[in-house]
Amino acid sequence: MWGTMRQRVSYLALSRTRPVVYASRSYASGPKQMTVREALNTAIDEEMSADPKVFLMGEEVGEYQGAYKISKGLLDKYGPGRVIDTPITEAGFAGIGVGAAYHGLKPIIEFMTFNFSLQAIDHIINSAAKSNYMSAGQISVPIVFRGPNGAAAGVGAQHSQCFAAWYGACPGLKVLVPYSSEDARGLLKAAIRDPDPVVFLENELLYGQSFPVSEEALDSSFSLPIGKAKIEREGKDVTIVTYARMVDYSLQAAEILAKEGISAEVINLRSIRPLDRSAINASVRKTSRLVTVEEGFPQHGVGAEICMSVIEESFDFLDAPVERIAGADIPMPYAANLERMALPQIDDIIRAAKRTCYRSAPKAAAA
């Protein structure tokens, strides 16, 4: 039974050239639907049950059942020794998590949003990411920092930043960006078991969304490999590389483009660091055109790194300049229409894809 399960996990999760299309969520490859919230909850539950050294610490994770109800039911199940409500001290409890990880435990530190992680960024970077290197391998830090990242709906500038590029720049960290429930489950389990610090960037707007999950994903030993992207939709004309919530927009854009005769390949990165350069480059060599889509700020963003990676490795294969779609270069406004303009929309992706295919389209949307 284990043998077949292994085969099936590798078949689904690792293979990049399977012709099965996971394009739209209306296809269910398995009968079960699961929200991202449930996926995360069950992942943490199973990992805590399997290893007594795993514990969860953060603001409101216990009695409040989680600020976004991700840790619902965990306090009752595991007790206050393992699901710890903290005072409002990000620097303090992130550091406590790092110290516990130094000394043999496996903490999951929840930030209410990753914007608050800025108060603790000293510990994420300086005492977690760099320690294995500074101690020459003596002290590894098996910690997971998780929480919602990126824009939500109308929460304003200080609650809407995407930190994928900032954490992705730092050696010593692994940065994961799940999209679907299967991603969330598999990547979080892999992250908790991983001996290195992992920054796990979720998205608040995806928490309530349902996705189909396969039987394998429901098994408690399921996990996904870190550093491997997933081809969500196969195509041959243009490659769209994206992550987190923008995968949804890209898939919708790909549907619309298909009707206009452009076959787009959508890659869900799943992991910002390590970045799956080989998947991206293989795809670009096939299609010769690239569009990167992200929610974060454009300067020094994930798209910039992907573009450079493609130039370094596949320049001769490019038929058109790389198009980079990112959030607007402004702090996130509050007004709903301005917020919409500050984030990439499906139209932007479609126009960018058309530009790479030399079907002219204006650069800016009409206001």
Add this chain to the structure above:
Amino acid sequence: MASSFLSSGIIQPLPLRSPDKPQTLFDHLKTTSTFLGSTSKLRSVSLSKPNLPNPHRRSTVVAVSDVLKEKKTKSAASSSQLLITREEGLELYEDMVLGRAFEDMCAQMYYRGKMFGFVHLYNGQEAVSTGFIKLLKKEDCVVSTYRDHVHALSKGVPARAVMSELFGKATGCCRGQGGSMHMFSKEHNVLGGFAFIGEGIPVATGAAFTSKYKREVLKEDCDEVTLAFFGDGTCNNGQFFECLNMAALWKLPIVFVVENNLWAIGMSHLRATSDPEIWKKGPAFGMPGFHVDGMDVLKVREVAKEAIQRARRGEGPTLVECETYRFRGHSLADPDELRDPAEKAHYAARDPITALKKYIFDNKLASEAELKAIEKKIDEVVEESVEFADASPPPPRSQLLENVFADPKGFGIGPDGSYRCEDPKFTEGTAHV
């Protein structure tokens, strides 16, 4: 003994200043300006009172521990009650001499170009390190700041490993990848060496948390204690207060040791702190706060014993402020111009090594020859460590990209080359929910 500590609630601190000492100087400064624009103002003020080189510091400091007060009243003639045995005395002496000799050698090597970057020396503060760390077991943890060579040495990291690390050689305790400010040793439970002040305090609190977790959740027999060492400047940092709160809240087995040497690079503690008496910040969070003369290793050891026992018994954290002084500048690159020479002389006269030597002689615990033999032995150890470091190779080029991740390629790929998540052992023990 346990009754003198309140496990919850706030301890009323004993008054420290003798009532007849006037507070005029402090008030004078307050009325002229709330911002002490420069340290020279403090210096000119202090020079006008020649009998008290630094009027804000008591010239004879009493350890405030209730237990010591009890001891003093109980013993009829305190001189007849020895605080240490002969073996302990020699151990303490050897450790302090090692710290001093090592740091002096570091200075020499730095000026000869063998060592580079930021090097912060511990001369003068040895009593704090020795007084605390020599009471620990191997499993107990020590977390320090960038002034960490002597903490590592006291905890048991061999001198040659520390010296090689400082030279940047592959045989150093961190294979040359850490440096002066990042001494890590898993074997001796030295959890760093942090360049950011205040960064080590939450990490130490986390190690203490682990100890409590092991005891309460994993039901192991664990009474490990963690010591966090940091300076006076750190006591104004937010993380310090966050951790005092959480450590007291969760009764973590940790001792917060403040090495108050009055100076944060060139910023005097008095110019930076609204209430310079750091020990008072402990009771504000519900833990006992003690002030001790950090130039006297025996006094430090007494207070340390109490604090560490308290933590081992599960009664929670303690804040210990050690009044001490660094004889050299902040780092080897610091010209050290702002400190008053009279102040330096005052503390040089209270050198902890000389004080312990005097105690040993006065109480006839050892002879001059024995102490000289120890000094000679330490000199040889330090010389040998320099030779070892010199002879060691620098790290090979292949080492550059190693150790970034604990898993070798960072892709979740195990040592056998395949994805860890495919390995049945990776998912061993997964329970069914």
